[in-house]
Amino acid sequence: MNFLALTTSTADWSAAAGVTLFYLFAALSVVSALSVAVSKNIVRAAVGLLMSLLGVAGLYFLLHAEFLAAVQLVVYAGGTLILIVFGIMLTSKSPFSHYEPKTREVVIAIGVGMVLLAAIVGAILSGPFAVVGVETEGYPITQLGQALLGDYLVPFELASVLLLAVMIGAAYLAKSRRRES
Amino acid sequence: MEIYLHHYLIVAAALFVCGLCTILVKRNAIGILLGVELILNAANVNLVAFNHFSHGGTLAAPRLDGQIFALFVIVLAAAEAAVALAIFLNFYNNFSTIDVERANNLKG
Secondary structure, three states, X not given: OOHHHHHHHHHHHHHHHHHHHHHHHHHHHHHHHHHHHHOOOHHHHHHHHHHHHXXXXXXXXXXXXXXXXXXXXXXXXXXXXXXXXXXXXHHOOOOOOOOOOOHHHHHHHHHHHHHHHHHHHHHHHHOOOOXXXXXXXXXXXXXXXXXXXXXXXXXXXXHHHHHHXXXXXXXXXXXXXXXXX | OOOOHHHHHHHHHHHHXXXXXXXXXXXXXXXXXXXXHHHHHHHHHHHHHHHHHOOOEOOOOEOOHHHHHHHHHHHHHHHHXXXXXXXXXXXXXXXXXXXXXXXXXXXX
């Protein structure tokens, strides 16, 4: 292939761009996740979760899971998070309601978090995980569809039944108290 | 310089620890729900990264079990958020707060 010599320089460039984008998305998701943990205002925490979800969607793009990234943006950032924001609006008397944690709880949480992070990172770095990704030829969306309606047909149908049950159950739970009072 | 599998795993570990700290620190019930979502996202990043770095199958037709697991996790997270918010609304209607410290009616 005379293509190959031509594409190596662009391959170098795209690899550098991939590394840069990885660090960008990783920093976005981790910093936003930290802001979820530390922010006092629950609305700010929700916005931090939105940013974190966007960063994770970018990571999915870099991992060649484009369909999953789209689902993440549509279902998570567009659906679940809007639901949570509605929950915040319905359950806070004032938009600035604070629930201050006790200092002891914060100290315990930071201690547990540091120890756990050190343990997990140590385990990852000592494990056999320094492997390079396998580039696939194009995006195998047909593989995804065939797996979903082939090997995973039963869980797929069960998920639809579960969603129906959740819809009925959530409507019942949210409504029953109001009728009584 | 190249991105290996353990880069993604470390990002997922950081997300997981942030989610756990959120659950431990927040007293607002919805804050705890945000922490649970962060932890589920960390698990998803792990699943998709492992699927990308060591999938079975051929180059033209890779197996995508990790991505399908992640899809199911997203569906279950949406369902869980809906039910949890309905429970929180009920709790708010009863107690006029969603401070989890106040949910101690069954405490012995």
